[in-house]
Amino acid sequence: MGLIILRFFFVMVASGIATTLITSGLVPNDPVWMACTFLGVIGAALVVITIDIAIPRKRLDAISAVYFGMIVGLFLAYVASLALTPLLDSDVKAQAEKLADIRYGVQLGLGAIFCYLCISLLMQTRDDFRFIIPYVEFSKEVKGRRPYVLDTSVVIDGRVADVVETSALDSQLIMPRFVISELQGIADSSDRMRRSRGRRGLDILNRLRKNTEVDLHIYDHELPEFSGQSVDLKLVLLAKHLSGKLITNDYNLNKIARLHGVGVINLNDLANALKPVFLPGEQVEVRLIKPGEEPGQGVGYLDDGTMVVVEAGRDHVNEVATISVTSVLQTSAGRMVFGRYESGPKV
Secondary structure (H helix, E strand, C coil), X not given: CHHXXXXXXXXXXXXXXXXXXXXCCCCCCCHHHHHHHHHHHHHHHHHHHHHHHHCCCCCHHHHHHHHHHHXXXXXXXXXXXXXXXXXXXXXXXXXHHHHHHHHHHHHHHHXXXXXXXXXXXXXXXXXXXXXXXXXEEEECCCCCCCCEEECHHHHHHXXXXXXXXXXXXXCCEEEEHHHXXXXXXXXXXXXXXXXXXHHHHHHHHHHHHHCCCCCEEEECCCCHHHCCXXXXXXXXXXXXXXXXXXXXXXXXHHHHHHHCCCEEEEHHHHHHHCCCCCCCCCEEEEEEXXXXXXXXXXXXXXXXXXXXXXECCHHHCCCEEEEEEEEEEEECCEEEEEEEEEECCCC
């Protein structure tokens, strides 16, 4: 309702501007010209309202860049026009009316140029906006949800798409352009397995982009500190620059990020945390599929991939057996369950 009232008043203001133009003498005293001027101003107002309705979701950083760019541009144009006033006075000193017209034209031109340059600069660097005065820097303070930076391994893995679709990760996802380039290089590899992994990563990325509920942002900007750095270090620097977290499956990248004080979400650790918890003495059914490394051991796997090592289970390979859990070993590579064979095969 508030927007409807605002748009109505905007049209009324536009009609007032049109009336002012007509009565000020700037428009020829001709009914056709007057009607065209009035309809043109009202039409321009309706076009602005239509564009506003057509773009319901507006990025605050882009709008702020436009507003701030216009303010700085107009200020620079005013300062430049003041600096050029003595030159204009000396050239056309005797022609006051012509001087006013020239000064007005110069101010309009400088205003348009400076506003465009300032807005363009801020639009291209809005992700890195810093307002700096000597010895003092005001930087944006990140509050609430922090963005998540995706690395190559987690996109190729593919589970991140399933996790995001559950709304467990509801912050903005950042996909750096250099990671996309790395995925394209992997997809174009001569090795068949590597090529299939790269194509899978691109498919997962397209899946995330097509999901309207996922806020995926392709980060194109190259930071100065990226020069000469590896992809892993670029990811860490970008996450630190954006005050975000890194989502990865890479164990080494995990350690590097933590050394730099960057938060990390390791999907392997997340998957392990969601696996069922087994207590000593609990009974579990598992199919033994191969002998273990130690004498008498059998090895099986649960549905979630958890490895189960069974004492006295070597003689029951290829059977579904009931075991009694003796201990559980949790590592970053996964979870291992150790148990003792309890009963024979079950159908």
